[in-house]
Amino acid sequence: MDIQTAIEQLKEQGRAILILGAGYTTEEARWRPDGESWSVLEALNHLADEEVLDFRRYLAHILDIPDAPWPKIDPQGWVVEKEYNQQNPDDTLARFRSEREKSVAWLMQLGQPDWSSKATPPWGGDITAGDMLSSWLTHDILHLRQLIELRYQITKSRCKPYDVGYAGEW
Numbered sequence: 693m694d695i696q697t698a699i700e701q702l703k704e705q706g707r708a709i710l711i712l713g714a715g716y717t718t719e720e721a722r723w724r725p726d727g728e729s730w731s732v733l734e735a736l737n738h739l740a741d742e743e744v745l746d747f748r749r750y751l752a753h754i755l756d757i758p759d760a761p762w763p764k765i766d767p768q769g770w771v772v773e774k775e776y777n778q779q780n781p782d783d784t785l786a787r788f789r790s791e792r793e794k795s796v797a798w799l800m801q802l803g804q805p806d807w808s809s810k811a812t813p814p815w816g817g818d819i820t821a822g823d824m825l826s827s828w829l830t831h832d833i834l835h836l837r838q839l840i841e842l843r844y845q846i847t848k849s850r851c852k853p854y855d856v857g858y859a860g861e862w
Contacts, residue, residue, distance in 0.1 A: 693807040693822045698829060699799050705832040706792040709739060712839035713785055720846050721781040730771065732842050735835055736784045737776035738767060743791035747828040748798060754821045755802075758811035 713721075713736045721733040730738070745765055753763065770776070807822035848856050 693825060695799065695802065695804065698825055699796055701829055702792065702799070702832070703796055705829070705836065706789070706796075708836055709736070709792075709832065709839065710785060710789060712836065712843055713781075713788070716781060716846065718781055722777050723846065724777075725842070725845055730838070731777055732839065732846075733779060733781055733784060734771050734776040735838055735842070736781075736788055737774065737779055738771065739832075739835055740784060740788040740791050741770055741774070742767065742831065743788070743795050747824065747831070748791075748795050751821060751824045751828070752798075754811045754819065754824055755805050755809055758809060762811065762813045764814075 713732060716732055722731050724731045724734075745763075746767065749763060753760065766773070805821055807825070808820055810818040810820045812818055
């Protein structure tokens with residue numbers, strides 16, 4: 693695991709998240725494609741909370757106190773509990789930016805940790821520090837895909853009454 697490459701990827705992905713999360717009206721940022729899917733605002737608040745309460749905290753846990761009880765989180769429950777969709781979009785973007793900067797600064801000071809360090813989460817099995825950092829990187833990508841799809845759907849709606857069929861579709 694090359695920490696510098698991972699840090700650069702987190703920086704780049706953070707910038708992409710900020711770009712894809714900006715430029716919406718409040719109504720658009722709160723729009724959900726259906727009853728099960730998240731809005732842009734919900735995805736962004738989730739990502740901001742994941743910086744603090746999941747990936748950064750769990751990676752530190754694995755590296756520093758692997759035998760301590762695993763802190764509990766409820767990312768799905770937070771969407772409703774923390775009223776993600778009622779938050780201010782600009783404040784949410786600023787919070788994500790700030791927390792990603794803190795994550796990058798923290799990772800930079802780690803030096804060369806033992807990526808094979810492991811802990812046992814409540815669901816069993818072991819998870820290594822390398823697994824956690826790799827999951828952090830790919831978690832961003834999953835939500836980038838989500839934000840791109842939302843951007844596509846909102847742009848398509850903005851273009852009405854015109855047809856976007858000429859653009860093609862996958």
